[in-house]
Amino acid sequence: MAAxxxxxxxxxxxxxxxxxxxxxxxxxxxxxAILEAALAxxxxxxxxxxxxxxxxxxAGIAEGTLFNYFGSKEDLAxxxxxxxxxxxxxxxxxxxxxxxxxxxxxxxxxxQRYLERITPYEDFVGAVYLRALQPSSKLxxxxxxxxxxxxxxxxxxxxxxxxxxxEGEIPPLGDLGAYGFGLxxxxxxxxxxxxxxDHKEATLALLDRxxxxxxxxxxxxGWEW
Amino acid sequence: MGMVEREPPRxxxxxxxxxxxxxxxxxxxxxxxxxQNILQGEDEDGQxxxxxxxxxxxxxxxxxxxxxxxxxxxxxxxxxxxxxxPQEALNELSVLQMHAPPMHATLARTQFRTALGExxxxxxxxxxxxxxxxxxxxxxxxxxxxxxxxxxxxxxxPAIKTAVKNDFKLLRAATAAGRLKDYxxxxxxDEIESIILSETDYTREASxxxxxxxxxxxxxxxxxxxxxxxYSTDRILTMTLLEGEHLDDWLAHDPPQKIRNLLGTRLFExxxxxxxRINALHAxxxxxxxxxxxxxxxxxxxxxxxxxxxxxxxxxxxxxxISGETLEKKKAxxxxxxxxxxxxxxMQSDGLFIVETAFEFSKxxxxxxxxxxSKVDFGDSSIFRELSRLSxxxxxxxxxxxxxLFVFRAEIGLYNLLNxxxxxxxxxxxxxxxx
Ligand SMILES: Nc1ncnc2c1ncn2[C@@H]1O[C@H](COP(=O)(O)OP(=O)(O)OP(=O)(O)O)[C@@H](O)[C@H]1O
Numbered sequence: 174m175a176a177x178x179x180x181x182x183x184x185x186x187x188x189x190x191x192x193x194x195x196x197x198x199x200x201x202x203x204x205x206a207i208l209e210a211a212l213a214x215x216x217x218x219x220x221x222x223x224x225x226x227x228x229x230x231x232a233g234i235a236e237g238t239l240f241n242y243f244g245s246k247e248d249l250a251x252x253x254x255x256x257x258x259x260x261x262x263x264x265x266x267x268x269x270x271x272x273x274x275x276x277x278x279x280x281x282x283x284x285q286r287y288l289e290r291i292t293p294y295e296d297f298v299g300a301v302y303l304r305a306l307q308p309s310s311k312l313x314x315x316x317x318x319x320x321x322x323x324x325x326x327x328x329x330x331x332x333x334x335x336x337x338x339x340e341g342e343i344p345p346l347g348d349l350g351a352y353g354f355g356l357x358x359x360x361x362x363x364x365x366x367x368x369x370x371d372h373k374e375a376t377l378a379l380l381d382r383x384x385x386x387x388x389x390x391x392x393x394x395g396w397e398w
Numbered sequence: 399m400g401m402v403e404r405e406p407p408r409x410x411x412x413x414x415x416x417x418x419x420x421x422x423x424x425x426x427x428x429x430x431x432x433x434q435n436i437l438q439g440e441d442e443d444g445q446x447x448x449x450x451x452x453x454x455x456x457x458x459x460x461x462x463x464x465x466x467x468x469x470x471x472x473x474x475x476x477x478x479x480x481x482x483x484p485q486e487a488l489n490e491l492s493v494l495q496m497h498a499p500p501m502h503a504t505l506a507r508t509q510f511r512t513a514l515g516e517x518x519x520x521x522x523x524x525x526x527x528x529x530x531x532x533x534x535x536x537x538x539x540x541x542x543x544x545x546x547x548x549x550x551x552x553x554x555x556p557a558i559k560t561a562v563k564n565d566f567k568l569l570r571a572a573t574a575a576g577r578l579k580d581y582x583x584x585x586x587x588d589e590i591e592s593i594i595l596s597e598t599d600y601t602r603e604a605s606x607x608x609x610x611x612x613x614x615x616x617x618x619x620x621x622x623x624x625x626x627x628x629y630s631t632d633r634i635l636t637m638t639l640l641e642g643e644h645l646d647d648w649l650a651h652d653p654p655q656k657i658r659n660l661l662g663t664r665l666f667e668x669x670x671x672x673x674x675r676i677n678a679l680h681a682x683x684x685x686x687x688x689x690x691x692x693x694x695x696x697x698x699x700x701x702x703x704x705x706x707x708x709x710x711x712x713x714x715x716x717x718x719x720i721s722g723e724t725l726e727k728k729k730a731x732x733x734x735x736x737x738x739x740x741x742x743x744x745m746q747s748d749g750l751f752i753v754e755t756a757f758e759f760s761k762x763x764x765x766x767x768x769x770x771x772s773k774v775d776f777g778d779s780s781i782f783r784e785l786s787r788l789s790x791x792x793x794x795x796x797x798x799x800x801x802x803l804f805v806f807r808a809e810i811g812l813y814n815l816l817n818x819x820x821x822x823x824x825x826x827x828x829x830x831x832x833x
Contacts, residue, residue, distance in 0.1 A: 275502070278504050281504055282504045285504065285505075370557055372512045374556035374557045375560055377505070377508060377509070377512075377556040378555065378561070381499070381556070382499070385499070
């Protein structure tokens with residue numbers, strides 16, 4: 174936290190045109206710090222038993238300031254999803270060998286990585302998941318905020334699929350492929366949340382089998398209308 | 399066996415299996431995996447792991463033809479329960495010959511890391527992401543430890559236990575009604591299931607490895623992998639990598655008769671050494687479990703299934719070997735009484751027939767003391783046919799005791815191997831060492 178304050182001081186001394194950018198950066202930092210503090214608490218105490226007071230304390234800000242950043246728990250959750258997706262995409266881009274994988278393995282690796290990332294926050298993710306089922310929720314994939322986040326992810330998936338299409342690895346799927354994958358990932362998440370097997374290995378097996386079967390079906394072609 | 403060419407069988411089990419095939423591929427079914435493996439092997443399109451997949455499915459097909467593995471187990475168990483299952487039903491059940499689907503590198507790595515807390519790349523100096531062999535529950539990778547030891551890492555497919563359980567649920571449902579009910583009772587299926595489930599625990603295999611390494615130490619030409627507990631769990635088994643070739647590859651070099659005979663003699667000794675000295679048997683006589691060197695050394699892998707050899711059985715084989723041309727009636731009776739001691743006098747006297755048949759079998763393999771035949775040419779098909787005929791009588795008999803049965807199967811597995819080797823073996827000389 175101390176490091177952050179120092180940077181703020183530096184920021185103020187910079188020239189005016191950079192000020193807005195710096196402010197946004199600082200805002201981002203604080204948001205991340207809040208999320209980090211919240212996640213650590215969720216992992217330790219569970220989602221329901223964590224209070225906003227504790228979150229702000231752990232993030233080193235006043236409780237009132239917290240609400241300036243996140244108006245509701247939903248905003249926090251949406252930010253979490255956003256960050257997860259950004260993290261997943263940058264992981265994918267930096268992972269050395271993954272570009273060489275067959276497309277099925279790429280998709281497997283992405284979901285697997287995603288599940289691995291959210292494992293410490295299962296409790297929170299479960300709560301978010303339930304909340305997202307409500308049409309009025311911002312987290313609902315059909316809501317505007319939800320769609321924005323979702324779309325970012327689907328475009329990422331579509332680029333992977335397009336690449337495979339271009340290389341003739343799979344027949345042309347169009348946008349259908351990415352949409353299908355989005356739904357599939359949701360189904361896997363649903364299974365994962367309920368999976369009581371050791372290390373959730375049943376989900377791992379299901380994921381592998383589904384992708385293999387899907388690939389077999391997709392290979393038949395005729396998906397683009 | 400010609401399993402693959404068979405017409406699609408009908409019947410309750412088969413129907414059950416077909417239903418299973420649909421649900422299975424997704425919900426986690428061992429059967430489903432296997433169907434998929436076979437199907438995938440068919441439509442080839444030059445993708446990355448295809449060569450491996452093809453090999454795996456070829457292996458499956460070959461094994462299907464040999465009717466081994468769980469079917470064998472099934473047969474053993476059924477006979478053990480005194481039931482005789484019709485061949486048709488057995489064929490249907492042979493689909494149970496199980497192989498987990500291949501894992502791509504990411505899945506294998508995830509499995510490893512979940513079990514051991516670190517990825518194979520972190521734990522080993524080298525780890526080859528592509529497996530070199532398929533196993534019934536997973537696959538086998540090559541690796542080099544940080545100390546420089548070459549090892550083989552067997553990684554189990556995730557949730558295999560659940561898959562086996564699912565299949566048995568299905569099998570129970572499929573066999574609960576109809577004609578199979580009398581042959582495959584719930585109790586039997588429970589028992590077979592528990593055997594297969596116990597093989598999913600690689601820690602058991604690791605302790606078998608340790609036991610047989612010690613037990614077989616004095617046979618200098620046999621290598622048994624050393625387990626590495628540090629890199630092993632119930633789902634991961636790391637052991638020394640054995641060198642050598644599988645039988646087919648070994649034979650492809652057209653080895654001289656002398657080496658064939660040497661190897662044959664050693665294989666023969668290896669079996670009887672286990673029976674008489676270790677009193678336990680590596681009970682999967684499948685050729686894939688042997689690795690041969692050009693010099694005739696033997697590497698033995700796959701200790702997932704080890705059986706204790708009862709003293710009665712070891713003694714029975716010894717008394718066969720010291721008999722002359724004929725087995726005295728009195729002696730045969732005593733053996734039958736011993737083997738069927740807990741059964742009715744009627745069964746004991748019927749058991750006499752089994753003992754006599756087994757003796758005929760034994761005489762073919764080990765010429766009686768003082769016989770003019772000194773060596774056995776296992777390449778001779780007529781001997782082999784006669785062995786098969788006699789063994790069928792024993793194996794298919796309701797009366798056969800389970801402890802006798804698996805020894806018998808191991809013997810047949812061995813003679814099958816010796817037949818393919820075309821080995822001529824002085825079996826009498828080998829056996830004398832144990833008498
Ligand atoms: N230590 C080893 N050294 C060399 N090869 C090995 C070793 N362990 C296993 N293999 C190879 O991997 C194959 C499969 O391993 P193993 O037999 O142990 O698996 P399994 O699950 O018992 O399979 P199956 O029941 O089909 O034989 C073996 O046939 C052998 O070719």
